[in-house]
Amino acid sequence: MEDYLARIADDGRRQTVIDHLNNVGDLAYGFAKHFKAEKWGQLAGFWHDVGKFSPAFQKRIGGLFDPDARIEQVSGKPDHSTAGAQHANGAFEWAGLVLAYAIAGHHAGLANGNDDNDSCLFKRLQKKVPDWSACPENVLHLENPGELPFALDRSGNRAGFQVAFFIRMLFSCLVDADFLDTENFMVPEKSSWREGYPTLDHLKEKLDRALEKLLENAEPSDINTYRAEILRDCLNVAEKPPGLFSLTVPTGGGKTISSLAFALKHALKHGMRRIIYVIPYTSIIEQNAQVFRDILGEEAVLE
Secondary structure: OOOOEEEEOOOOOEEEHHHHHHHHHHHHHHHHHHHOOHHHHHHHHHHOOHHHHOHHHHHHHHHHOOOOOOHHHHOOOOOOOHHHHHHHHHHOOHHHHHHHHHHHOOOOOOOOOOOOOOOOHHHHHHOOOOOOOOOOHHHHOOOOOOOOOOOOOOOOOHHHHHHHHHHHHHHHHHHHHHHHHHHHHHOHHHHHHHOOOOOHHHHHHHHHHHHHHHHHHOOOOHHHHHHHHHHHHHHHHOOOOOOOOOOOOOOOOOHHHHHHHHHHHHHHHOOOOOOOOOOOOHHHHHHHHHHHHHHHOHHHOOO
16 A cells, blocks of 8 residues: 555655545544544544545656656646545445535535535535545445434524534544644644643643732732632632623723633633633734733743
8 A cells, every 4th residue: 555645745755645544534533522523533534535546646646746757647636535525425324424525625615515516515426536446445444423422403493503513613623634644744843833732720820820929919909909809700600610601890800811710710620622712803802812921921822
C-alpha cells in the first residue's frame, strides 16, 4: 500500500493514503467524542479520502512532482471526495446518508440534499467517479456507528433541525481533522504552535491570584463592597446545573471579571472545555479581551 500517496511535501517526504485516513480518523474520533459521536467521527475520517486510491488521483499526485510528466497528467483535479460518500451511503442505511453529507462536502462545503445543481448530494451519490477499488477491504468494512447520540424529538419539526445540526457538527470534526493532519505533515513547525494550551484549572489559578490581589488593594468604598457581593453571587450561582443565567449589573460593577469567575468555576464543575464570549460591539470585545489577557495571559485568549 506504500505506493498510494495522499501528498508529497516540498522536502520530498511522502504521506500514504492509509496514514492520512488513520490520522484523520483518530483526530475526528477525539473531536466527536465530546458530543458522544466518536464512532461517527472516526468513520467519516476513515472514508473521507478513499477516492485517492484511484489511478486518476495517483497519476496527478505523481505528475505534480515529476518535472518530466506530460501536462495532461496533471491537468484538472480528480474527484476524490464523492467516492467515500457513495461508499458510506451504501454501507449503512440512514447512518450512511448522514456520513455522506460530511464526506462529500469536506472540501467544497455541505451540499443541499436535492436541488437543480449537480453539486447536490443526491446527484453526487449517483455520479460516476474514478475507480478506487484499490482501497483495502479493512478500510471499507467497518462497524455501523449505531444510533444517533441524542434522542430525536418527533413532536414537531425539531427532529429535522436536530439531525441537520448533528451533520454540521460531524462535518466540522472531519474538516478540522483533515486540515490539521495535512498541516502537521506539510508544515510541522506551524502545527507545533497548536500544542500546549493552558487548561481551565490553570486559568482558574491565575484568576484566583488576580482576585486576591484586587481584594487586598481595594479601598473601602460602597462600590467595592457591591463589586465583592456581585462576585460572590456569581461564584455561588456557578455551582448550579448548566442552563441559562442572567447577570444585570451597571457599568463599573465589575461584571467582566465576575462573569469570568462564574464561567471558569461553572465550566470546571461540569466538565466543560471552553469559555466563549459573544459581544455585539467590537470596542467592548477589545476591552474585555484585554482584561482577560491581563489576567490569564496572551496565550489563553483568542479574539
